[in-house]
Amino acid sequence: xxxxxxxxxxxxxxxxxxxxxxxxxxxxxxxxxxxxxxxxxxxxxxxxxxxxxxxxxxxxxxxxxxxxxxxxxxxxxxxxxxxxxxxxxxxxxxxxxxxxxxxxxxxxxxxxxxxxxxxxxxxxxxxxxxxxxxxxxxxxxxxxxxxxxxxxxxxxxxxxxxxxxxx
DNA sequence: CGGCTTTGACCAGCGC
DNA sequence: GCGCTGGTCAAAGCCG
Numbered sequence: 001x002x003x004x005x006x007x008x009x010x011x012x013x014x015x016x017x018x019x020x021x022x023x024x025x026x027x028x029x030x031x032x033x034x035x036x037x038x039x040x041x042x043x044x045x046x047x048x049x050x051x052x053x054x055x056x057x058x059x060x061x062x063x064x065x066x067x068x069x070x071x072x073x074x075x076x077x078x079x080x081x082x083x084x085x086x087x088x089x090x091x092x093x094x095x096x097x098x099x100x101x102x103x104x105x106x107x108x109x110x111x112x113x114x115x116x117x118x119x120x121x122x123x124x125x126x127x128x129x130x131x132x133x134x135x136x137x138x139x140x141x142x143x144x145x146x147x148x149x150x151x152x153x154x155x156x157x158x159x160x161x162x163x164x165x166x167x
Numbered sequence: 168c169g170g171c172t173t174t175g176a177c178c179a180g181c182g183c
Numbered sequence: 184g185c186g187c188t189g190g191t192c193a194a195a196g197c198c199g
Contacts, residue, residue, distance in 0.1 A: 098192080
């Protein structure tokens with residue numbers, strides 16, 4: 001089955017959502033300041049903690065590199081998920097390659113990399129100091145292979161992400 | 168035995 | 184020019 005909805009568009013699978021996110025350099029989920037709980041229908045997850053930290057997230061590529069177009073980085077996609085654990089099993093195999101503490105947050109940020117050959121997808125998981133129940137997952141790059149694990153439990157998480165990316 | 172996590176150090180970019 | 188922050192690597196150790 002085409003289990004490559006939004007974040008993980010298979011090379012052969014061209015879902016409208018995936019192309020949408022690819023077209024726009026950053027389809028960043030702009031929840032901050034625009035997250036009336038109830039309108040989202042995310043009663044399951046409650047409130048998503050509307051903080052404006054995401055605005056700064058995207059400012060990375062636009063610094064002074066666009067002029068030289070050399071340091072162009074893969075588009076990033078960040079998602080907030082309500083989870084007790086940092087490790088969100090999205091069906092891929094990730095290898096942790098670093099961990100750093102961020103000043104804004106008291107919790108450390110973990111850097112993961114897809115262990116698949118030829119798949120240089122990176123992701124970083126960060127927990128919000130304000131809400132320890134909120135985990136921010138930032139994906140960088142695109143997977144070029146199908147999911148190797150069943151997205152059984154991941155499905156419900158995905159549904160949440162879908163709502164976020166629907167913005 | 169292989170794969171993965173951990174942790175410290177190193178490096179590059181940016182701001183002051 | 185210096186200092187800071189973020190990001191990545193690499194060696195060692197652990198676990199399955």
